[in-house]
Amino acid sequence: MPVVITEHARKRLNQKRQENISTSDIIEAASGIPGHIPSATRFRGFVAKSGRVFDIVAKDIPGRRLVVTVIGK
Template identity: 70%
Template structure:
């Protein structure tokens, strides 16, 4: 499945709260969500390689899975 990360999510990766979360971590987390996501939904408790815990908001669109935002803990 194709994972699309919005500019908003990419911008949030530069914030201090999301420090240690990489694009590869997001792609891996979004790809591991099973099933179809018809509406924007928050998924909690993913671990980045750095050990940082994060949540993401994703939705399925015709082009693939859209990652709307990232929330670091």
């Protein structure tokens, strides 16, 4: 399933708290979530290639998985 990252999530990647988290890290994390996500849900404990731990909020829309935001730890 293709992953779409919202503009809000992309802007957050420029903030200090989300430093060293790349879009490829987000796509990999969102793609790895099994099943269908009918409403926006927070998924915790992903690790970026840089070692930074982060959470994502994702939701499935027709034909795509939408990443609403990214929360760095």
